[in-house]
Structure formats: C-alpha cells, structure tokens
Amino acid sequence: MKQNIKIAVIGLGYVGLPLARLFSTKYPTVGFDINQRRIDELMRGHDATLEVDDVLLQSAINKGFVCTNNLDEIRDCNFYVVTVPTPVDINNNPDLTPLYKASETVGKVISKGDIVVYESTVYPGVTEDECLPVVEKVSGLKFNVDFFAGYSPERINPGDKLHTVEKIKKVTSGSTPEIGKVVNDVYASVITAGTHLAPSMKVAEAAKVIENSQRDINIAFVNELSKIFNKMGIDTTEVLEAAGTKWNFLPFKPGLVGGHCIGVDPYYLAQASQRLGYNPEIILAGRRMNDGMGEYVANQVVKLMLKNGIQVVDSSVLVLGFTFKENCPDVRNTKVIDIIKALSEYNTHLTIFDPWADPVEVKHEYGVDTVRDLTGERYDAIILAVAHNEFVSLDISSLKKEKSVVYDVKGLLKESDGRL
Numbered sequence: 505m506k507q508n509i510k511i512a513v514i515g516l517g518y519v520g521l522p523l524a525r526l527f528s529t530k531y532p533t534v535g536f537d538i539n540q541r542r543i544d545e546l547m548r549g550h551d552a553t554l555e556v557d558d559v560l561l562q563s564a565i566n567k568g569f570v571c572t573n574n575l576d577e578i579r580d581c582n583f584y585v586v587t588v589p590t591p592v593d594i595n596n597n598p599d600l601t602p603l604y605k606a607s608e609t610v611g612k613v614i615s616k617g618d619i620v621v622y623e624s625t626v627y628p629g630v631t632e633d634e635c636l637p638v639v640e641k642v643s644g645l646k647f648n649v650d651f652f653a654g655y656s657p658e659r660i661n662p663g664d665k666l667h668t669v670e671k672i673k674k675v676t677s678g679s680t681p682e683i684g685k686v687v688n689d690v691y692a693s694v695i696t697a698g699t700h701l702a703p704s705m706k707v708a709e710a711a712k713v714i715e716n717s718q719r720d721i722n723i724a725f726v727n728e729l730s731k732i733f734n735k736m737g738i739d740t741t742e743v744l745e746a747a748g749t750k751w752n753f754l755p756f757k758p759g760l761v762g763g764h765c766i767g768v769d770p771y772y773l774a775q776a777s778q779r780l781g782y783n784p785e786i787i788l789a790g791r792r793m794n795d796g797m798g799e800y801v802a803n804q805v806v807k808l809m810l811k812n813g814i815q816v817v818d819s820s821v822l823v824l825g826f827t828f829k830e831n832c833p834d835v836r837n838t839k840v841i842d843i844i845k846a847l848s849e850y851n852t853h854l855t856i857f858d859p860w861a862d863p864v865e866v867k868h869e870y871g872v873d874t875v876r877d878l879t880g881e882r883y884d885a886i887i888l889a890v891a892h893n894e895f896v897s898l899d900i901s902s903l904k905k906e907k908s909v910v911y912d913v914k915g916l917l918k919e920s921d922g923r924l
Contacts (some may be wrong), residue, residue: 509690512536512581512613514606516546516571518764518834519623519658520587522555522669526694527585528569534578535571536609546571552862554833555662579613583690584620586610586635587658589764591837596771596791598627600634607635611642614651619678621654621687625769627713627776628706631655632679653679654687655705657712662763663832673697677708716769717787722756723766724790727797730758730924734804740924741915758924759913760801760839760889761794762828767837798842801913801924805885806850808909808921814884816850822883822903825890826858826866826874830914833860840889841870855883859894878903885909891916 509531513524516537524535537543545552547570549562570577578584588602603624610620620639622631636647645651659672674695678684688701702708730740740758747753761767770787777784809816828838844854856866856874866874882905888895891914900910900917912920 509583510534510581511583511585511690512578514584514586514609515588515602515624516542517587517589518553518555518662519660520585521546521551521553522660523585523587523623523658524571525556525560525564525569526669528564528567530694531583531690533569534581535569536573536575536578537571538573540573543571543573552833553662555660575609575613579615581613582615582618584610584614584618585623586620587623589836590624590626590768590772591764592768592771598772598775600626600630603630603635604638607638608642611639614639614643614645616645616650619652619654619683619687621656623656623658625657625712625716625765625772626709627772628709629776631705631709648679652683653705654683655708656687656691657708657715659715662834663829670694670696674699675702675708675711676700677702677705679705713769713773716766717773717790719756720761720766720770720794721786721790722754723759723761724793726756727758727761727793727924731800734922734924757915758797760797760828760842762837762839763834764828764836767794767828767839795839795842797924798839799846801887801889801911802843802846804922805847805887805909805911808911809885812907812909812921814907814909816852818851818853819884820853820855820881821847821885821887822878823854823856824858824886824888824895824898825892826856826861827890827892830891831860831893833862835861835866835869838870841872843887843889844872852885855881858890858892860892883908885911888912888914888916888920890914 511527511531511533513520514536516535524533527533550558551561586606588606591599593599636653640647654677656674656676661667674691676688676691676699678687684701688699692699733740748755770791774784774787806816826840827835857878858874859876861874863874883903886903910920912923915923
C-alpha cells in the first residue's frame with residue numbers, strides 16, 4: 505500500500521457524502537458521483553439530503569475537498585470506497601446493478617497496490633463473488649495480487665444528528681490480514697467511536713445484514729401485537745409502556761417499516777439463504793408483516809370512517825408525512841405510499857402534506873403530489889403517518905370536520921380515534 509493515501513468515495517448520497525467529508529479532514533479526498541446536478545449542488549456548498557451541514561461542507565471544499573463526475577480526477581487515488589445504494593426490485597429481489605456499475609468505475613481507474621473498500625449492504629460473498637471480478641475484468645489486474653479489497657458496512661442513520669458517522673463504531677475487514685489492518689487504520693483515524701476489525705469480509709457483510717434484519721423482526725412482532733390488542737380494545741402504547749418497566753424489555757414500537765436499510769436488507773439475507781436451500785421462515789414472516797402495515801392502516805381508517813357515518817368514496821383525506829422516517833427528507837422505500845394506494849382505490853381525494861419531502865422527487869419516484877403548506881381546508885379523515893417535529897404543534901382540530909376521523913400511526917397526538 506502506498507504511504508500517501510488519497511481517497512475517492514464513489515456515490516455521494518446519504519452514506520457517501522458524510523463519509524467523504526469526514527475523510528477529507530485527514531486525507532486528500534475526492535467525491536465521485538454520476539449525477540451532475542448533485543455534483544453542482546454540492547460544489548455550491550449545499551447538501552439536499554441535509555446529512556452534512558452546509559457550513560461543514562463549505563469548510564471542507566475550502567480546504568480542498570472536491571466532488572466530481574470526471575474519472576480523470578480520481579485516477580491518482582489509491583483508496584477507493586464504494587457507497588452506492590443496493591435496492592430491491594419490484595419482486596423484492598436484490599438489485600446489484602449500482603454495485604456492478606460502481607465496480608466498473610473503479611476498474612477503469614484502479615492501479616497496482618490500490619485498495620477498494622465496499623460499504624454497500626449486500627449478502628455474504630457479494631464483494632468477492634460479484635464485485636471484485638468486475639474490477640478485475642475492467643482493470644486487467646488480479647485481485648489480491650495487483651490490488652486489494654475490504655468491506656466496511658455503512659451505519660448511517662438518515663436524519664440523526666446525534667449518531668453521526670464519526671460517532672458510530674465501524675466494522676472493518678480486508679481481503680488479507682495485512683490489508684484488513686490498513687483498512688482498519690484508515691477508518692480508525694477518523695471514526696472517534698472506534699472500529700472493530702472482523703476476521704473476513706464475509707463476516708463483515710453478514711454482520712450488516714443481520715443488524716437490520718433483527719430490527720425488522722422486532723418491529724414486526726410489535727406490529728402483530730398492535731393488531732391483536734386492537735381487536736381486544738387495548739391500547740398498544742400503554743401495554744408497551746407497562747412492559748417496558750422490565751429492565752431487559754426491548755423498547756420497539758409499531759409502525760411503518762421503510763427506508764433503504766430495515767425494509768430492504770432482510771431480503772438480501774433471505775435470498776442468500778434460499779440459494780443454499782434453506783427457507784428463512786422468521787425473516788420472511790417479519791417482512792410480510794411489516795410490508796402489510798400500510799394497507800392495514802388504510803383499512804382501519806376506512807372502518808373508522810364508516811363507523812362515524814362518513815361516506816368513504818369521494819371523501820377528503822389528509823396524510824401527514826410522506827418520508828420514510830421523521831425529520832428527514834429521505835423518501836426511499838417509504839411505506840406511506842401503501843396507505844395512499846389503498847385509499848386511492850376508494851376514490852378518496854388525498855392531500856399529502858410533508859414539509860420535509862421534495863415534491864419534485866416524490867412525483868418522479870412515486871407519481872403522487874405532495875404539498876409543503878396547508879390551505880385551511882377541513883378533511884373527513886386525517887392520518888398522521890410520520891412523526892415530523894412540525895406536526896407536534898399542528899392544530900389538528902382546525903383541520904377536522906364535525907365527524908372527522910383522526911388516525912395516529914406514530915402515537916404522536918394526544919387524542920385520536922385510532923392508532924397502532
């Protein structure tokens with residue numbers, strides 16, 4: 505490994521940009537992305553994802569941090585970090601296309617002695633079996649002879665200003681024990697929370713997918729409890745508060761499970777398992793439960809409306825929030841869209857209010873319209889789907905008609921007609 509490390513981060517989204525900015529505090533760093541609009545925005549000193557504060561970003565740029573879509577500007581780097589997304593397709597099968605393309609990009613610029621580290625979430629074995637052969641083919645170099653690799657799973661929590669990238673312990677690994685130490689040392693130099701050097705890249709890959717699969721299963725459990733207690737006429741929140749007085753009770757809450765990690769990663773592990781002839785019953789059962797919660801919410805709202813004598817067809821419904829989580833503009837894999845699709849079947853007139861979501865992005869990705877301001881209209885039903893801070897002080901009573909239904913998915917409101 506060359507002594508003077510220069511880093512290129514491939515993919516400048518929610519994961520790549522914060523990491524690249526952090527690396528730039530210690531090393532010459534170039535951020536690479538194929539999206540020209542994103543590059544222009546970042547070089548003007550603004551991050552639309554709001555993960556990196558504009559002051560921090562502008563300071564990094566002033567000190568030499570560069571964002572580009574020009575391959576020539578990353579040719580002289582020797583430590584490449586791939587942070588592109590790994591989504592699932594319409595059938596919930598892992599889509600490795602972004603990884604293949606990023607590996608091709610690395611293959612075009614990598615040189616002898618260089619290291620490429622993958623951070624994208626994958627099932628065990630993808631880095632060695634799928635990504636590195638692409639780098640070899642494009643570069644003409646031989647893995648673990650001419651160039652080396654590592655895997656360090658991302659742990660970014662979008663919208664979280666407390667657990668920022670440097671404050672989250674980082675798992676690292678390398679394609680050889682010596683490279684593992686190099687990779688670990690590079691990350692340890694900027695991650696104040698410390699690092700954990702895994703014995704192999706496959707162990708590091710597996711650690712990542714089980715982190716979010718575990719959360720998915722736990723949330724699925726409390727979602728199922730919410731359905732049971734609803735039939736019993738018991739408030740789930742009150743039950744969880746009582747159970748939470750035990751020292752080792754896990755404090756999970758029911759809700760919609762979307763986003764780029766928890767709602768996706770279990771499918772990566774499931775497919776890898778199925779390829780080996782084992783059907784992961786608990787993992788897939790949790791996914792089915794959580795994937796069905798949007799439609800469940802819609803059905804509960806319709807039942808409440810009918811109970812109140814409200815005609816559902818042609819009714820007006822206000823949905824508060826569209827992003828996949830609170831206080832964050834990220835709309836990837838949001839499950840609020842499932843509520844909207846289910847209610848649309850009743851020909852309801854939907855208003856989706858989200859002060860965080862970009863209406864242009866939502867329209868492009870989901871084909872629905874969102875607004876960032878309310879007009880003073882009153883609605884037959886109001887659904888609080890995302891717990892944005894702005895909704896805490898919202899005067900719900902001013903938005904209600906005489907018989908309106910209020911359904912609180914997140915348990916944020918003091919009074920509601922129904923909640924998970």
